[in-house]
Amino acid sequence: MDRDPVEALREAAPDGVEYDGLIARLEGETLQVAVDGSTTVADGTLADLPDSFVPFVTNWAFWHAIAPQRPADRAFLRWLERAHEDGDQSAVPARYDDLEDGVTRTWGQLRITTTLADRGQRRYEVRHVDDRDASIGDLQTYGDPDAAAEIARRDDRGRYRPLRTAPTLPTGWVFPALGPETLVAVVGAFYPATIENWYRERDGGLDVTHYREAADRQTGRYRSISELPVEALEWAAEACCADSQCLKRREWDEDGETELDVPRGDGEFPCREPCSLFVAAAKEWTDLEREQSRTYEFELTPSEKAQLDELVDAVADGRVDEIREAELGEGANRYRTRYLRAKRFEDGALPATERDDDA
Numbered sequence: 001m002d003r004d005p006v007e008a009l010r011e012a013a014p015d016g017v018e019y020d021g022l023i024a025r026l027e028g029e030t031l032q033v034a035v036d037g038s039t040t041v042a043d044g045t046l047a048d049l050p051d052s053f054v055p056f057v058t059n060w061a062f063w064h065a066i067a068p069q070r071p072a073d074r075a076f077l078r079w080l081e082r083a084h085e086d087g088d089q090s091a092v093p094a095r096y097d098d099l100e101d102g103v104t105r106t107w108g109q110l111r112i113t114t115t116l117a118d119r120g121q122r123r124y125e126v127r128h129v130d131d132r133d134a135s136i137g138d139l140q141t142y143g144d145p146d147a148a149a150e151i152a153r154r155d156d157r158g159r160y161r162p163l164r165t166a167p168t169l170p171t172g173w174v175f176p177a178l179g180p181e182t183l184v185a186v187v188g189a190f191y192p193a194t195i196e197n198w199y200r201e202r203d204g205g206l207d208v209t210h211y212r213e214a215a216d217r218q219t220g221r222y223r224s225i226s227e228l229p230v231e232a233l234e235w236a237a238e239a240c241c242a243d244s245q246c247l248k249r250r251e252w253d254e255d256g257e258t259e260l261d262v263p264r265g266d267g268e269f270p271c272r273e274p275c276s277l278f279v280a281a282a283k284e285w286t287d288l289e290r291e292q293s294r295t296y297e298f299e300l301t302p303s304e305k306a307q308l309d310e311l312v313d314a315v316a317d318g319r320v321d322e323i324r325e326a327e328l329g330e331g332a333n334r335y336r337t338r339y340l341r342a343k344r345f346e347d348g349a350l351p352a353t354e355r356d357d358d359a
């Protein structure tokens, strides 16, 4: 802000100013400023104000002349610096003390630190939570929201990320000194619409589209997902929407009356409807659920049966790559799995006899 904050305050005062414990009124031509039970006449610039008034005035100037005016963005920026929502008069000096050191909050896998800059301005640093202890020199530096969108496209191994809110954001980058508008744009590039939906939820205005309604809207090849039975819908939510797979908190259910039993997750921002990845998965499972279960007989030792259990767990939890070749006791160890295949499989399949239970 180039203009002196007191000059801006004088301009706004005829309409009355009350913000975060600051009260400003024009008495004739005189600007009266009150904070924390004290009043002063502001007839000069910021430099002429008593020290105890300065944080309140610069804070007001930031929120009225620099911060975005969109309610969702403002609420998010205030949440970032833990601003009191009720405008507690003692909040500003205490908040400024905290902001001098930096106030850090987590949004998905983003670690966002707000610090105080010149005359109440805020600066925001964004990095991956796993890079919390990295020095800036060891990270790739960016400042443009387009760079955030590009970073978010692939995980640390270069694989495309179909779900932006999956906990697979790559590490090794930092946006070191963003202004408020750019910070909001960067967060939106990493996690689209999360600020808006978080705000709607806080405001009581989150419109949720439940599964049955979302399924009924599908056309073409996805039309069939309305046939997914509720039991399978529970398994699908457990597979896709758990915190280990998605950082959103699921707020949709089967329908407005029928909640799913699966935990919703602990994410900061809500999920208001089944996403395209979930719909694609539901299509797959709708097809699979058309098959009837059958009973098969095949031979395994108890250890081999336990190995299959471990294999499924390791794949489902994404741990296969962590299992080293030397860890032969692990069910999903590559050599051990190859041994099982060599011993029990024929032509890539486990030979099994289908049992006729009606016989």
Ligand code: SF4
Pocket: 163, 165, 240, 241, 246, 247, 248, 249, 250, 271, 272, 273, 274, 275, 276, 277, 278
């Ligand atoms: S539907 Fe599930 S996986 Fe998709 S965004 Fe919502 S919570 Fe995440």
